[in-house]
Amino acid sequence: MSADTNPPAAGVRVPWHEVHPLVRAAVEEFLGGRVAEAVTQSGGFSPAAAVRLRTEDGRRAFVKAVGPEPNPDSVRLYRAELEIAAALPESAPAPRLLTGFELEGWVVLVFEDVEGTHPALPWRRDQLDRVLEAIDEMSAVLTPSPIDVPPIGKLFGSSFSGWHRLMEEDTDGLDPWVVRHLDELAELESGWVAAAAGDTLVHADLRADNILLAADRVYFVDWPWACLGAPWVDLVAMLPSVGMQGGPMPHELFTDPDPAVTAVIAAFAGYLVRHGRLPDPPGLPTVRAFQRAQGVVALDWLKLRTGWV
Structure with a gap:
């Protein structure tokens, strides 16, 4: 089989500018600067934001954020992921969670930005x-x-x-x-x-x-x-x-x-x-x-x- 004839593991991503403004402001406050670049990442099925961010002073992070629309199950999954990511030990081969929170019905996870x-x-x-x-x-x-x-x-x-x-x-x-x-x-x-x-x-x-x-x-x-x-x-x-x-x-x-x-x-x-x-x-x-x-x-x-x- 070729990749061209098979469906991709990709859904409809939410661009950073469509994330709730209070969520974006909270992420910028945590990162300590305004976002200068936001690059949406493909892959995964959830209707959420999955974005590599760079602030004006050069700090980087990978942010996942999902709201209650159009699929409320995604909020439940992100809550579960937040709990798991916060508990994973350093020995786990997973990106490190920097912070996570819920705001205005959105669940947000901020990870280290992995160069991969x-x-x-x-x-x-x-x-x-x-x-x-x-x-x-x-x-x-x-x-x-x-x-x-x-x-x-x-x-x-x-x-x-x-x-x-x-x-x-x-x-x-x-x-x-x-x-x-x-x-x-x-x-x-x-x-x-x-x-x-x-x-x-x-x-x-x-x-x-x-x-x-x-x-x-x-x-x-x-x-x-x-x-x-x-x-x-x-x-x-x-x-x-x-x-x-x-x-x-x-x-x-x-x-x-x-x-x-x-x-x-x-x-x-x-x-x-x-x-x-x-x-x-x-x-x-x-x-x-x-x-x-x-x-x-x-x-x-x-x-x-x-x-x-």
């Missing part, structure tokens, strides 16, 4: 190898979790039941393999919570747009979904997006035949397939297309893992 770029798409093998090594290192550093977060089953339990839900919904347009095996998929999916359990702090939303490659290290950004899980969860959940975005297919990168992994892949594939059939959420016009494209790769991986015909 997202991985090139289609994926380059040298960059992918850097990221895979960094994920392994992150899992080791964050086991056991240094902060208090919910277990993965509690955070995603209601969402990762796609096959069960499809049993009660219209199955027109589903892959014929899915229709043949829907009962078995639902049964396999039912074991994912126990399979994914662990004491590692996992990011739980790794994709190319949540990764920054700096000269000397790899940073993982956007942590609102952080939770406790097995140390391999982040890798397994990221691989369908790697295959979809021009990299190797998941089975080429992960060969452990553990049935626990297969149960998690089943749940993740069910989530992607079912959610890809839903209408676009308010203010997130690209997320369903991205989920559908990931779902194709995840489902192919699941077919190989199960061996069902």
Whole structure:
């Protein structure tokens, strides 16, 4: 697959000048000077501001800010990210949070400005190898979790039941393999919570747009979904997006035949397939297309893992 034929992980960003004026003033007060340059950053789905700022005296910061419109769920996610980012230890490969606050219904996070770029798409093998090594290192550093977060089953339990839900919904347009095996998929999916359990702090939303490659290290950004899980969860959940975005297919990168992994892949594939059939959420016009494209790769991986015909 080429990157040109796959949907980008990008939403509709809010430019800095459209952020609430009191929020902009508060950020300038914290930074100690007026903003001279504001460069919107692409990547990510939320209808929010994501801006690299430079003040008149040269201070830099990366600012994320979201208001209650058009998607109130984004405010909830930014609150969660603010809590997680404030608690992450220095050992976590994440940009440092400088400050965060809520004002006029907006949630604002101010981070250090990292000099880095997202991985090139289609994926380059040298960059992918850097990221895979960094994920392994992150899992080791964050086991056991240094902060208090919910277990993965509690955070995603209601969402990762796609096959069960499809049993009660219209199955027109589903892959014929899915229709043949829907009962078995639902049964396999039912074991994912126990399979994914662990004491590692996992990011739980790794994709190319949540990764920054700096000269000397790899940073993982956007942590609102952080939770406790097995140390391999982040890798397994990221691989369908790697295959979809021009990299190797998941089975080429992960060969452990553990049935626990297969149960998690089943749940993740069910989530992607079912959610890809839903209408676009308010203010997130690209997320369903991205989920559908990931779902194709995840489902192919699941077919190989199960061996069902």
